């Protein structure tokens with residue numbers, strides 16, 4: 001019965017560009033209220049909210065918001081990265097945190113390959129030239145670099161990194177990887193990936209370096225001046241993890257000086273970048289607005305996974321993708 005359904009606070013539907021079908025998945029199990037409506041009268045709405053369903057960083061589950069939700073049982077995040085959540089604080093309130101691993105991997109790996117190909121072959125620049133009525137010939141600036149047979153360095157061979165390795169195999173790429181833990185010999189052999197215990201070796205040898213690590217105190221600023229200086233001047237940096245993994249000032253410098261060839265970024269810090277940020281005007285940068293998972297099928301799967309997590313938490317059942325404190 002509709003009246004029996006618990007209430008969930010969700011990100012603004014319109015800002016997420018969500019189609020009705022997606023909110024319908026949530027509405028099967030929850031009454032929903034958007035943050036904007038909630039904030040009109042937190043005292044009235046707060047006590048009934050049992051779940052927050054949120055995407056990436058919005059709305060951040062901050063103490064001021066959480067303190068107005070005495071019945072809250074779960075913060076169900078859409079996406080695998082939970083660096084924007086203060087998990088120790090949220091769990092100290094007796095509230096569970098859950099994410100959506102697995103379901104995001106294919107789309108994010110596709111995005112990484114898309115960025116790699118688009119940057120290597122200057123697809124966006126090519127489109128601009130093709131549609132420009134003033135174009136009379138193909139400029140040499142459109143000349144790209146070869147993907148097939150090149151060397152790909154994957155930093156972070158988790159679920160998404162592994163999917164990227166599988167895809168690169170189809171491009172006959174030599175695959176190097178660096179990870180906290182070495183993968184099994186079977187995992188390495190099935191994609192033909194070689195482990196670089198020292199990340200510097202990977203940086204020196206790769207034509208394309210793709211970042212797929214979680215953001216943590218250990219990975220914040222992982223790629224800075226020193227690391228960029230180790231890369232080949234013909235190399236491209238691709239980031240589908242989090243903007244803060246890269247020291248952006250160092251990246252701007254390396255791109256300006258030609259220390260590296262190009263960067264293709266689905267993530268930046270902040271998001272979006274301020275309009276006057278140098279990364280937005282460098283000719284050797286390709287930026288997308290953090291849309292690694294932004295397909296209908298993956299969004300649907302993420303929302304279903306969030307709802308499954310939230311329903312379990314609200315009913316006091318084990319939460320399938322609970323984020324536990326280490």
Ligand SMILES: O=C(O)C(=O)CO
Nearest residue numbers: 079080081104292293
């Ligand atoms: O899964 C994540 O953490 C994402 O960033 C999705 O876009």
